[in-house]
Amino acid sequence: MRQRLRRHIVLVGMMGAGKTVLGSELARRLHVPFTDTDTEIETAAAMTIAEIFARDGEAFFRDREAQVIARILRDTPRVISTGGGAWMQDRNRAAIRAAGLSVWLACDLETLWHRVRQRSTRPLLKTADPKGTLARLLAERDPTYALADLTFPARPGDSVDAAAARLLDAIHAADPQLANETP
């Protein structure tokens, strides 16, 4: 059955928390559109996130990210996966609060590290000590992520499928009216 959301569901949290993979799975289960802000930025720029960081710098990327988020929030309510730094900007938090339910995918350092260590797609982790960088960002950001409407703690060992089912239940419990079936 098709569903219509009353407002957006916006996933926030650290790199590797599962925003992209769980957001896509959540949208599939709800039969609603899915948008990942990083993918939108990459498509618009015809460059990867790493290329944008390398050529234009992080400040440029953050401006693009804020523009893209504002644009997506004006579209039909959907599941939106943000990049890990998006929720750190006041302007993004205000825009997301006004138009959606924010959900923090809270995750411990070891789980995050296990998930991101194989990949070279995240420019912020291209440092001499990527695990140390991840730990520092986690400590800096967690208090701000905690401002999200809903906290969804990762369960180490959960499959993507199990986590998506649990996430859907948590969202329904937080806002039973969020998703309505439409003919």
Ligand SMILES: Nc1ncnc2c1ncn2[C@@H]1O[C@H](COP(=O)(O)OP(=O)(O)O)[C@@H](O)[C@H]1O
């Ligand atoms: N329980 C789980 N929840 C979320 N992701 C998981 C889980 N178990 C394994 N993963 C893997 O962790 C990675 C999360 O990456 P991604 O969705 O890109 O995170 P983010 O967008 O938050 O940076 C994916 O490769 C996914 O398959």
Ligand SMILES: O=C(O)C1=C[C@@H](OP(=O)(O)O)[C@@H](O)[C@H](O)C1
């Ligand atoms: O945490 C961050 O600042 C970033 C997270 C990335 O997205 P994911 O959280 O989806 O990996 C991407 O937006 C960029 O590399 C910066």
Ligand SMILES: [Mg+2]
């Ligand atoms: Mg992502």
